Amino acid sequence: MSIQLENVNYIYGESSGQEKWALKNINLTLHDNEFVGIVGHTGSGKSTLTQLLNGLEKPSSGQILYNGQDIQAEGFSKKELRRKAGLVFQYPEHQLFEVSVIKDVEFGPRNLGLTNLEVEKRSFDALKQVGISDELLDVAPFALSGGQKRRVAIAGVLAMQPEVLILDEPTAGLDPAGRTEILELLQRLHRENNISVILVSHSMDDVARYAERILVMNQGELVLDGAPEKVFRYRKELREIGLDVPQSANILYELRDRGMDVDTNGITPEQAAQNIADYLRRQS
Amino acid sequence: MIRDITIGQYYQGESLIHKLDPRLKVVGVLVYLISLFCFRYVIGFLVAGLFFVLVLKLSKVPFRYVIKGLKPILFLLVFTAALNLLWTPGETIWRFGILNLTKEGIYKCIFMALRLILLIIGSSLLTLTTTPNQLTDAMEYLLGPFKRFGAPVHEVAMMMSIALRFIPILLEETDKIMKAQMSRGADFESGNLMHRLRNMIPLLVPLFVSATRRANELAYAMDARCYNGGAGRTKMKPLKYHSRDYKGYGVLVVYLVLLIVVTRTVAI
Secondary structure, eight states, X not given: OOEEEEEEEEEEOTTTTOOEEEEEEEEEEEOTTOEEEEEOOTTSSHHHHHHHHTTSSOOSEEEEXXXXXXXXXXTOOHHHHHHHEEEEOSXXXXXXXXXXXXXXHHHHHHHTTOOHHHHHXXXXXXXXXXXXXXXXXXXXXXXXXXXXXXXXXXXXXXXTOOSEEEEESTTTTOOHHHHHHHHHHHHHHHHHSOOEEEEEESOHHHHHHHOSEEEEEETTEEEEEEOHHHHHTTHHHHHXXXXXXXXXXXXXXXXXXXXXXXXXXXXXXXXXXXXXXHHHHHHO | OOTTOOSSOXXXXXXXXXXXXXXXXXXXXXXXXXXXXSOOSTHHHHHHHHHHHHHHHHHTOOHHHHHHTTGGGXXXXXXXXXXXXXHOOSSEEEEETTEEEEHHHHHHHHHHHHHHHHHHHHHHHHHHHSOHHHHXXXXXXXXXXXXXXXXXXXXXXXXXXXXXXXXXXXXXHHHHHHXXXXXXXXXXXXXXXXXXXXXXXXXXXXXXXXXXXXXXXXXXXXXXXXXXXXXXXXXXXXXXXXXXXXXXXXXXXXXXXXXXXXXXXXXX
């Protein structure tokens, strides 16, 4: 699996005369089995980008290639693309509609025209993977808690067995525990099932810990692209567009600025603490 | 995809027409619409058309914006025009079976088409230059006298403004839900009627759930602010006539007089 974007532009409201560039000249290659974080503010174009990736929106100009094939070409199956590039929207309320959790998850695989047995098997597996226990299977999805709804929504896409899982702000509105739970789940799916994960978020802290590669968007443009440690070196530039580096990395950089020679490659608090300890040991 | 729908759309602007009192605009549009039915000669449209162009220029709304409003009634327009063109009795020019093209028919066809077009674009100018809130304020004021007979004018106006306010929100929500379900392989475009109706369930259920949730939240929010209907309620921005509004009424009267004089003296 690889997704390639070449000179992609997206313009809103061309017909009404009030044009707005949501995406400006995006060039990007997403590789197989990557955990990519897309970070940016509201209106930076990150949500539009996710919808281009699975063909829900059409770029105003430019090309998107999935495994080298142009997704806008005639004869390219959008349905197949949406199965392979599974997109989970921000609010689970936008997709849950069935009378029970299991039936809702079955909606996706059933649309693929699979046999009943296969549909049920995939749905059970998906729910197990996201950690929904058996006694919740027959509960109405609207009766679940926020975190549970989100996991059911993820299962609904997972049951279609995508090659890449794209999630738009999956942690918005969750408490810290729920947030960690979802992010750990994504990491586990990435490692155990070998699927690519594209995680869209406005919080650098969320993304930094789990993503192997970070894309920073600002006002429709891709401004930074690289491994987290590499991206955080541009602390000043990030601050200018209103994004912060994770708190632990921030502390390391501040210490460095004040003359302590600590290793600034530390994203998690544990790493940061280790780096500081190493420095102190070297000093004594 | 659904974003392109324009119902009662407001065109952001700072023009004189935008600033006019909404009551003047509602009355003006009503008078204008009625005036379109008060003459029998095509010359009247010259006056009515010029008046429209004047207001349009003052409002700074692009012409193609107004024209877009005609799209939904295009069928009706063509239908009426054809009906008038081919079935009006009179001096025959061309005949084919029951179709009878007459001189009077051509005249009437142009007449009806012009009237319909002006009716639509005239009233769309009101919604383009007036926010829904202003519009309901004006309605509430103008219908005020009916309060005396126990008509719930304030409540109806409030319901109208809430309904109008939710149209864009629900449209956007529909768009999002459609996309979310399409991402799970839902198909809203193919199949026969029954099939399509059944395919709407995954769209309608989340939409209704969200609409009731929103309504519930709004009710709580209104309750928390001690809203209890119209009695004794004052307005933050009470409607007040300025000198430009009186001039506006003046212009309206001038238009009416001009229309009457022209259509009575010139008979084309």
